Amino acid sequence: MTDNKWKVFEFDEIFIEKIDIKDFLTIRLIGEINDENYFFEIIFHNFVSFNLTDESYRISYFDEMDPGLVSLKPFLKFKDSDLIKKFQQENLGIYKSLEITHYAIYTKNDCMDILSRSEPIIRMCSNEGHN
Numbered sequence: 001m002t003d004n005k006w007k008v009f010e011f012d013e014i015f016i017e018k019i020d021i022k023d024f025l026t027i028r029l030i031g032e033i034n035d036e037n038y039f040f041e042i043i044f045h046n047f048v049s050f051n052l053t054d055e056s057y058r059i060s061y062f063d064e065m066d067p068g069l070v071s072l073k074p075f076l077k078f079k080d081s082d083l084i085k086k087f088q089q090e091n092l093g094i095y096k097s098l099e100i101t102h103y104a105i106y107t108k109n110d111c112m113d114i115l116s117r118s119e120p121i122i123r124m125c126s127n128e129g130h131n
Contacts, residue, residue: 010033011031011032011033011038011074012032012033012034013031013032013107013108014029014030014031014032014074014105014107014108015029015030015032015107015108015109016028016029016030016107016109016110016112017029017030017039019052021050024043024044024045024046024047025043025044025047025050025114026041026042026043026044027041027042027043027044027105027112028040028041028125029041029042029105029107037127038124038127039124039125039126039127040122040123040124040125041121041122041123041125042105042120042121042122043120043121043122043123044103044114044116044118044120045118045120045121046116046117046118047114047115047116047117048087048095048098048100048115048116048117049083049087049113049114049115050112050113050114050115051083051111051112051113051114052110052111052112053110053111053113054109054110054111055106055107055108055109055110055111074105074106074107075103075104075105075106076103076104076106077101077102077103077104078101078102078104079101079102081102083102083113083115084100084102084115087100087115098117099117100115100116100117101115101116101117101119102114102115103115103116103120
């Protein structure tokens, strides 16, 4: 089995605080450990696709997923996925030579799927201005 666990941080729960898309994609998340909040950002400079879906609309997705992978949530990484295949089909294979990775971030309420040509930058942020 390939290693699909994406090493970010270990939290009891994570929640989306903010998503910003300009020339790159920035996802600001709140991670909770023992009722304390920690803020961090994941920045994708070379993303080619971003999907955000309410978790309640992806029931069959989790039913079909390997139970071992579901337990690895909230951060998964795939070199070969249905989403990558669909992306290649939609662009008629023009970008088949691009090395694309599927990053998945699954919070309690949301499912984010990002296709990117490079590893994201992950950094802790200040908690100032938040309760």
